[in-house]
Amino acid sequence: MRNEIDCRQCPLKAVKIFSSHTPEEAAFIQAFRKRELHVEAGGTVVREAASNDDLYTLRSGWAFRYRTLSDGRRQILNFLLPGDFTGLQQEVAGNTPYGVEALTDAELCVFPRSRLWDLYSRFPSLGYDLTWLSAHQELIVDENLVSVGRRTALERVAMLLVHLYKRSEVLGLVDQRGMHLPVTQQHIADALGLSLVHTNRTLRRLASAGLYELDNGHLRLGDLTRMQRIAEYNAIPVRGRPFL
Amino acid sequence: MRNEIDCRQCPLKAVKIFSSHTPEEAAFIQAFRKRELHVEAGGTVVREAASNDDLYTLRSGWAFRYRTLSDGRRQILNFLLPGDFTGLQQEVAGNTPYGVEALTDAELCVFPRSRLWDLYSRFPSLGYDLTWLSAHQELIVDENLVSVGRRTALERVAMLLVHLYKRSEVLGLVDQRGMHLPVTQQHIADALGLSLVHTNRTLRRLASAGLYELDNGHLRLGDLTRMQRIAEYNAIPVRGRPFL
């Protein structure tokens, strides 16, 4: 087993967008963390409809939350990028109402739900952070719901590309090649409530209008302003955001 | 101005599903509350895309959260019933990314976001409750996203009726006439990402199969089990749930 990372040197601290912890908070988080979890691309982080006692911070890599219906129809609820936190909803429903799957090799920090009360009582600041993270994720799901419910296929795809691009950007994951987009068209279809075929058609339409280029899994947006106008999507500007 | 209700005698306390507060918590909530707000049916609680410094508990009546696109397309994100809490997302985005509108005459308790930190530091238990409420609302939005993204029109409508029925039931809002359903078909359409016409057709289909009856705004479900099977929806069983 490889050495675990010390929370006090968490690589996320290097990313500007994240706010920092006091030494006491960092020490508590370190003690709160149960273990690290490494999942390879395509692997399962949380099994759908199973019981689960853990909370997760995604430290590196991509993942997504999803639900499936009995005949296999799948809806991706949202994509998880580094710094995202998940698992709080199990506190409300008994078991996990959704699954989580890794899109790339991913590293996660695992926390025990059983000691959540400890966190709130000893570090209210971290309790506040959890609420913040929960509200942030809901904001993203709200946005997805607007897309799936009321945007056309073209608008939806444009919205998703802009959304993921913006999120990658603030995490420092965009370089001159563009951003690494580790999703298949099937994932996009499942996130947007479209069929695979129609997703393909729609992507083609955007690409031939010069609005994006994809080479080797790296996405570049040709005309961000026009994309945003098509999608009628303005990313939420987030200042210092917390993480655990 | 009519007398305000004392939080220590909050009518929600009479509803079994809600867990209770310690006297200290109740006193804090009382002091935290800025004012009460009475909105009539159809009135605006929170204006979309405006700045807003408040948090809200819906104490009685129905409301809904929504977003609109510039050409008027509207997506209802979720319905708010008594005990529901909203406004935390403004803590993440600067201004309110969604509007809230009352469906019936409604009473709300208004809390200042500026004193939120006070709540976390002095009553971590209430901080935990806010996280719970946030996660609970997200669970509902997740479920809506699954519907809108992957269920057929028939399944969606069935799911929504069951969902609202179940929620009303645990709040003690169902009597022998059924539940009061204060929504128009346009609201249902906007919640489910359907057109008004198609919503009407679909409702007709369910009604003529004897699955529900609506008289005078009161909904009765003819065959709950069958409805649930159509919708493939199992309401989340919620035990003691917090409120502010």
Add this chain to the structure above:
DNA sequence: CAGGCGAAATATCAAAAGACATACCGGGGG
């Protein structure tokens, strides 16, 4: 280097849902 495989691209046809028009229905106000 050939074969196999997952993902992407594309054609054809079918179904679901939307748009528009119009009629109906019931309650409140002049």
Add this chain to the structure above:
DNA sequence: CCCCCGGTATGTCTTTTGATATTTCGCCTG
């Protein structure tokens, strides 16, 4: 009492999206 108006119901036609099938492409592996 009648008219207006919001909400509901329904018919007809169009558009969008989905289903199925087939081909292509790039990559990995043997």
